[in-house]
């Protein structure tokens with residue numbers, strides 16, 4: 001019995017030795033630089049990115065919904081840029097309608113969403129921060145933009161989507177410090 005167990009152990013060790021070198025060499029090959037001075041670091045050489053985000057496809061444009069945390073206009077901008085995107089622009093009724101349907105289908109039709117629209121540079125002149133282009137197609141809620149001024153003196157200079165009247169997700173200028181969800185966009189070309 002003891003001989004049999006020893007025999008099994010030896011053959012198992014033999015398998016480990018046989019498998020060892022190939023495992024080690026590929027591991028070293030991938031992490032050779034990082035392992036020298038930082039054993040726990042991951043290799044920072046470019047590798048294919050297999051991480052994907054759920055995106056609404058619209059021609060060359062893709063929309064991403066930021067629905068996992070609320071952020072002010074600037075932090076939302078930063079989040080989008082960090083992931084290679086911009087806060088959204090909406091340049092046609094078709095884009096507006098499909099984005100609205102996408103948001104409603106997610107069950108977020110009652111929420112507010114930042115776009116990249118802003119008149120921070122010049123009061124009353126809105127443009128898309130994502131593209132630098134002036135706004136041509138418009139979809140404001142009635143009476144908007146109204147540049148409402150709050151008690152702390154902040155005015156409304158950032159554009160959000162908001163179904164204010166139950167008539168769909170139309171546009172509203174809102175204080176940029178307001179924390180809410182947001183829409184990022186990325187162009188596939």
Ligand SMILES: [Ca+2]
Pocket residue numbers: 119123124147155156157158173
């Ligand atoms: Ca304003």
Ligand SMILES: [Ca+2]
Pocket residue numbers: 144145146147148156172173174
């Ligand atoms: Ca407003």
